[in-house]
Ligand SMILES: NC(=[NH2+])NCCC[C@H](N)C(=O)O
Ligand code: NA
């Protein structure tokens with residue numbers, strides 16, 4: 001039980017902090033796009049802006065994902081769910097979170113393979129004229145997906161704690 | 174196992190999984206990756222989930238998503254839409270149901286500034302709703318007004334849904350946006366007529382404001398009228414460079430977001446609190462969308478791999494030998510039904526690739542179909558059990574509005590929307606006249 | 615007996631794939647009488663182009679039709695597939711280069727090293743420009759955002775072109791959303807076939823390469839498992855499809871230039887275009903430095919171009 005509490009506080013704390021940083025990525029994104037419009041209109045269009053914006057967007061939603069999960073942003077279809085008592089909700093979540101874990105795990109599996117590939121053959125480069133290496137964005141994705149996995153486990157632990165001792169750690173943050 | 178059977182199995186499993194109330198992206202993603210493993214697991218197959226992430230990264234129009242969301246939150250949180258609302262309040266308040274009618278007007282203006290319905294929902298629920306309730310407007314009606322009105326955000330240009338549709342149907346975005354304009358205004362008018370009639374029959378629903386509340390004097394009236402300039406300015410800052418080809422769509426959305434941000438600062442409304450909420454909520458909502466699309470793309474790839482496209486086409490045309498219009502109506506019906514359960518982007522990614530080529534092959538205009546599709550999405554946004562506007566409404570509505578209220582409130586408006594859908598189906602010119610006129614087809 | 619099933623993804627979107635890939639697949643399926651069934655998927659349908667090659671190595675996808683450049687092949691032949699600047703003049707140059715000058719051996723070897731069986735290459739259309747605004751001189755290229763191939767893009771960027779790479783099927787809409795000013799991707803047949811002629815107005819007749827070099831690939835294990843008689847069918851059907859494609863392009867290019875109504879033809883004067891040709895000579899030298907294989911390939915291109923320029927028209931333009 002204590003291990004679970006510890007886990008929750010470490011994982012949630014970390015993801016919270018990271019998400020708080022990632023959320024400012026929106027301004028980075030705006031900056032890049034503004035810079036791109038400025039150059040297009042008044043100077044010469046830039047090679048890298050669109051692709052860089054895409055990379056930032058990936059960082060934004062993948063690294064921000066766990067924090068969004070903490071905020072309860074991931075919608076559910078709650079036709080029946082909404083009517084359940086908190087305990088029943090926790091029970092269902094304990095089971096259904098396994099599907100989420102499996103999905104994230106297989107997503108990560110593919111991600112790791114693809115990332116390993118990006119280091120092979122002298123380093124995979126994006127098929128654009130800018131030709132950035134692909135590993136930084138892929139590594140970022142793997143990290144984000146792993147953190148998402150950890151966060152999902154943390155959600156599971158919270159439900160277990162709630163069912164066992166009635167303590168509600170879910171809105172701790 | 175025959176592929177059709179697997180496809181049906183996948184779809185029904187996903188629906189069942191959704192009913193458990195788990196996170197939508199988890200349910201869709203799980204079915205997708207498991208199906209991929211089951212089908213292709215002898216070699217590879219586990220990479221489909223992740224390749225979807227790369228696809229998603231390269232799908233550049235999605236960059237507009239956080240921009241429009243941020244813009245929506247800035248507009249609503251900073252309450253710069255307050256004056257806009259007061260404008261309608263003063264000018265329309267005297268009519269029975271006038272405030273509700275004014276709210277629709279407000280929603281149209283906000284729709285012209287934004288490509289999603291989040292902004293309209295947020296503004297409607299936080300600014301308009303409390304006011305309307307205070308004036309004794311019927312809570313069922315006004316809850317419906319806000320949900321329906323805000324959904325115009327995806328039909329009145331600019332529209333993110335139409336951009337995504339454009340990418341999948343490979344139709345010109347400019348024409349699609351223009352095609353949405355008149356149906357959008359038409360639908361707004363239909364809402365207004367509905368409200369006016371209801372309030373005429375039953376004045377209780379929307380009592381007229383007493384004159385002393387509206388009589389603010391002409392200087393104030395003019396000041397309020399000026400508030401109407403804000404959306405015009407933001408719309409222009411965003412659309413003029415885009416239409417002239419100076420900036421791309423994605424860049425324009427960033428400019429729009431920055432414009433809204435600056436407007437809030439200039440008006441002295443960008444407090445720490447507003448800033449914090451806008452930035453945080455933008456992350457939350459963007460993540461919600463992106464993770465769903467991520468999962469749906471994987472699902473779509475497997476679905477595609479099963480040849481579901483050919484199967485459906487074959488079923489409709491060869492096996493059932495249906496007439497094109499019957500097929501079209503069946504498709505819209507199935508979209509409507511799926512829309513109650515599914516996220517609209519998921520619907521777009523999973524089902525549109527099946528339907529759109531078929532619609533084209535049947536000889537229908539794909540720009541027009543884009544408008545039909547968007548209206549269906551509007552309906553999907555507000556029909557339970559799954560709808561973004563429903564969720565937002567629940568999150569933001571004051572406590573006296575219960576879930577049942579929210580569910581019941583949409584019924585008449587869905588009726589109006591289906592009517593609008595039928596009208597646009599019967600008279601394609603409503604959608605096509607403007608783009609044909611401008612692009613001179 | 616259970617049929618062998620392959621998932622096959624082509625570089626082309628559905629409209630183009632109908633002409634360039636589907637005939638081969640249909641022929642194979644028909645001739646194999648149910649022993650081998652290939653399911654064809656179009657651009658980015660199952661996996662995005664960027665992940666295509668590794669998917670092929672793993673076997674998530676069993677076969678691929680693409681050029682080496684745009685599928686980001688991890689081999690040293692990568693930059694030479696697709697449109698290597700100014701390397702060829704006509705589609706027939708490609709099979710000659712591969713079968714008489716030795717490119718086929720290089721390709722086969724390089725792909726064998728990475729677990730992929732290379733089947734066959736063919737030439738397709740030239741790489742011209744179709745754009746919203748006309749290109750009449752080199753200065754019109756300056757600042758132009760073009761959808762083009764990675765290597766061609768690198769080459770063109772010295773003339774101010776800003777190469778943009780997005781998913782194939784998104785290119786048409788990208789012109790309308792202002793992400794692109796046009797394409798340097800194909801000849802005119804393709805512009806009309808896939809709908810690009812509807813969103814652009816001009817076609818510049820100067821090309822940066824006379825024929826696209828594209829290949830058919832199969833996952834090596836999958837190939838090894840295939841009985842010999844089916845191997846024969848696959849190879850023959852692919853060879854036969856080259857012939858169909860050649861006619862389709864060659865006839866279409868002439869007809870649409872002469873009588874197509876959607877794109878107005880423009881040209882950069884030959885003496886000005888000479889700068890591009892000279893730049894290509896330098897570019898080749900640079901590419902040859904990339905390694906032994908690259909040097910060998912560039913030498914083959916040089917040898918062949920030497921021969922054709924001595925031979926004169928129709929091998930050269932005049
Ligand atoms: N990998 C690609 N997307 N290649 C595109 C090739 C275009 C070329 N014009 C053709 O023959 O079809
Ligand atoms: Na809009």
Ligand code: NA
Pocket residue numbers: 512513514515552553554555556557558559560
């Ligand atoms: Na719905």
